[in-house]
Amino acid sequence: MRIPPLHRRKGYQRFFAGIIIGTLIGWFFFLLSFGGLQNHYIMEIKKRDQRYEDLNNKFQHYREDYDEKNKEIEKNLKVQEIDVTFLNREKVKIKGLMFHELERSVKSELHDLLTDDIESVSKHSDLVIKTLENKTFLIENEKFQVKVYQMHLYTTLRLYLNVERVK
Known part of the structure; x- marks a missing residue:
């Protein structure tokens, strides 16, 4: 028994070429959209980290100011x-x-x-x-x-x- 020589028929060649080209275009589309999403998420994470760091710095500043004012107030407390x-x-x-x-x-x-x-x-x-x-x-x-x-x-x-x- 012999396998028929399908590589010579144009219909089969177009079919396999279409599968390969479709796979390459799909892979390219996947990489493009996945890369865009990853870039978007990385930017969101960096913004969030920066905001978190800014809030921590503000909190530390307010905490130091709060402690300093409490010390001043304690010096001026009176017996009531x-x-x-x-x-x-x-x-x-x-x-x-x-x-x-x-x-x-x-x-x-x-x-x-x-x-x-x-x-x-x-x-x-x-x-x-x-x-x-x-x-x-x-x-x-x-x-x-x-x-x-x-x-x-x-x-x-x-x-x-x-x-x-x-x-």
């Missing part, structure tokens, strides 16, 4: 409130009105600290503590002294005090 807590109120048996009078007396003693800079109050915290501890408070013919257990200082001055009756 005084909060007094008695730790051993039950042991000394201070009742309602006496308790409020003692609390008011302690706050009035520290009233000058309101609207002072936190920095200056913290520098003189020992003086504040000694002022309270050396003062004797007279309430309803009874004398009380306070000992400072803890002191927290920020916009609110928090004092934790132990109360003692003086005889």
